[in-house]
Amino acid sequence: MPKGIALALGLNAVDPKHYGGWAGKLNACEADAEDMAAIAAERGFAVTTLMTKAATRAKVIDAIGKAAKALGKGDIFMLSYSGHGGQVPDTSNDEPDGVDETWCLFDGELIDDELYALLGKFAAGVRVLVFSDSCHSGTVVKMAYYNGTTAARSAGPDEGEIRYRAMPQSVAMRTYRANREFYDTIQQKTKKVDLADVKASILLISGCQDNQLSQDGAFNGAFTGQLLRVWKNGLYKGSYRSFHKAIVRRMPPDQTPNFFTAGTPDPAFLKQRPFTV
Incomplete structure (x- = not known):
């Protein structure tokens, strides 16, 4: 009988000690993780949740690695992330746009190269389902537009306040410069993985396109909120x-x-x- 393991990550803030004084506060990421975990549990997955301070690089990497060792052909791994998307300069020269996308974990960013390498550890025949309610914008002009909009709309705790799940470019560069050796070493040591050569079958459903940003919300992120409405407490059958x-x-x-x-x-x-074990 197939086995399912789920890891739900939700970060309403990050550690300003690593991010140059930036805490990256958000409203609904922990709620997103709780809701995705609840769906997974109801569908028969063994679920682990890591929220804000618990969602460290070490714990996330360890949890994905353990899932890869535990699952075999016919099994499924679900990984959901809700939080800020960021970027670091691509020093391994494998990105056409010169930057690597990241997930902003509490004590440091998880680079996309690392995530690909982790997914590459799953055995042939494993289904890997990834949900990412975050920003992965690769367009500086777009980022500048959204940063201006965010500043204009996020002046206070009004009900209509809009926040985007994107690390500002200034913070991204400041964080990288303060931790350059750390991130450069990760890229140098991470085995380059061609996603076409990964043995597992991966499906990613993300909150936005590469040149867009994902909205936070009062109760859920915009993407997760609509996902929940479509899922309709399990009534969805497509x-x-x-x-x-x-x-x-x-x-x-x-x-x-x-x-x-x-x-x-x-x-x-x-x-x-969706969510079939």
Whole structure:
């Protein structure tokens, strides 16, 4: 019988000691993680949640590594992240745009190269389902536009306040410069993984496109909130692809969730009802 393991990450803040005095406060990331964990538990996954201060680099890397060792052909791993997306300069020269995208964990960023390497440890036949309610913007002009909008709309704790889950460019560069040796060493030591060569079958449904930002919210992030509405407490019966399309239809025009597959193709996986163990 297939086995499922889920890891739900939610960070409403990061440690300013690492991020140059920036705490990156958000409202709804822990709630997102709790809701994704609840879905996974109801669907039969063994669930671990790591919230804000507990969502450290070491704990996240360890949890993914343990899941990779525990799962085999026919099993599934679900990884959900809700928090800030960031960037560091690409010093390993594997990114066309010159930057690596990151997840802002509490005590440091997890670089996309590291995540790919971790996913590369899963055995052939494992289904890997990733949800990322964060920003992965690679466009400085877009980032500058959203930063200005955020500043204008986030002056106080009003109900209509909008926050975006994006580390500001100034903070990203300040954090990198203060920890340059740390991040450069990670990129040098991380084994380069071609996602096409990954043995597991990976499906990523993310909160926005690479040139967009994801909105935070009062109760859930914009993406997670619509995901929950489409899921409708388990009444949804369609496939992953139709699930994604239904979420997209509910989203604002400046935030279009992405549907991305990698690793070994598994058409049967994509046709399954979401969260099927």
